[in-house]
Amino acid sequence: MEQHELLKFVCSLLDRLKVAYMVTGSQATIAYGEPRFTNDIDIVVDLTMASIGEFCDGFPEDDFYLSRPAAIEAVSQRSMFNVIHPSSGLKIDVIIPAATPYDRLRLARAQRVQVTDDFNALFTTPEDIILKKLDWHRMGGGDRHLRDIAGILKIRRDRLDFEYLIQHVNRMGLSELWHALQARVQGN
Template sequence: MELYELLEQVVGVFDRLAIPYFVTGSVASMSYGEPRLTNDIDLVAGVRLEHVAGLLAAFPPDAYYVSEDAIRDAIRHQTQFNVIHPQSGLKVDVMVRKDTPFDRSRFARARSLRPTDSYTAFFASPEDVIIKKMEYYREGGSDKHLRDITGMLKISGYEIDSVYISEWAERLGLQDIWTAIQQRLKQAP
């Protein structure tokens, strides 16, 4: 199984179960920027307790690893659980939607994209992907997030709302990172 095949299966399940979601992380940044290697898919989803049985049925244990306890715990604590396809080594990190102003904004701004010719899926806006990547950079310091952001701004910069990013960067305490990214772009050849 390939990454976008797994995404198609997961999106189909979430659509059938009427679970609101959007793709974020590196898969989303590649959609707006430059390709890179990844073996996981990040989704933010409005998973609730009434979805647990349907999720477990949709991902049978002979093909997937999904923990009922992990799903329930993620819902209770608004954290994440995984859908793992052991045969391919691919996984989906499902982050349970939080009731925060930023998550409400991200869901309102999600857009439908066509990752392959066979299906469409909801993706976080490029601005929201950039904001989350700045948060991840602040938390872990990994340059891959800065590379992803820079790639997105190089490829899709003309359609990215930098005012929106600046406003959220200020609200979330990310102004220094956003300023440094903009300076880095100005200095790039």
């Protein structure tokens, strides 16, 4: 199974189950910025105790490794769990969103992105990827997040909602980091 096939598999399942989701992380960075290698799929999924069973049932045991107890715990703790496709070595990080107003807003703002000719999926917006990557960098996530943001700014600068960005940069206490990144990007 190729990465885009696994992405299509999980997103199609979520669409069928009518569970809110958004592709995030490296896949979204690649969709909005510059290509880079990644071996996993990060997806925010608004799973509940009522929907977790059907979600887990969607991954046949012969093809996937999925710990139901870990999935149930992740839903109850609003954390994450993994789905692994052993024959390809690919992994899905299933992230249960926090019950914060910003996380609800991010999920509501998700937009359809054409992944292949016959498949589209809901992706987090480029503005929300920038905000989350700034936050991850601030928490010690490394310069990779800043490089990803620089790639998005390079490719999509004229299509970004800077009003939204600045509002949330200020709200999240990311102003200093945002201004430093802006200076760095404009210097290149």
